[in-house]
Amino acid sequence: MIADPTRRRILDLLAERRTLTVGELAAEFPDLVASGISKHLMTLRAAGLVRSEKLGRNQHYRIDPEGFDRAFGEWAHRYAAYWDASLARLRALAERDPGSM
Template identity: 55%
Template structure:
């Protein structure tokens, strides 16, 4: 694999700045959905952008090590760097898990209570 783990040098604030851009978030979503894509394949999802525009967004994502590319023939194949997601984003998200876990528990309790009330 062509990735290298530079995630310890990646700042969460820089990641969120990069992901604050809708095009870059969409690129990440597409790569997550398809595992790997070329610039040409990505550009098909952005009819208002030229390929060089997609390449600039990919360059920003590569700079932060969110994605990496491998050369296959004449094409660059882009993939998400799982080490960054795992080592940088996961710990940040983990701090907030308790909030959605509590919400799901309350939703479950409300649904069960409603069902009991309806059955009586």
């Protein structure tokens, strides 16, 4: 589902801009029609990765953080030790006495 480059780009845009309508998303994909973007959004909604809210005449889409956690949390948790070690090294460097360099 997120192997599709259009869906990944939609998720990237939603992460950057927080909320977008189908029309705003379609403007980012000149080779696709709005109905094509809607189909991608339906797939992402079915997977629980985005949610929508009707505001006025438009549906506004945003990332669903809980959905991402359900879909990828367990998988990503396996790699937390790598990030923890890197962040610990970064913290040690940042907290080192500047006079000792």
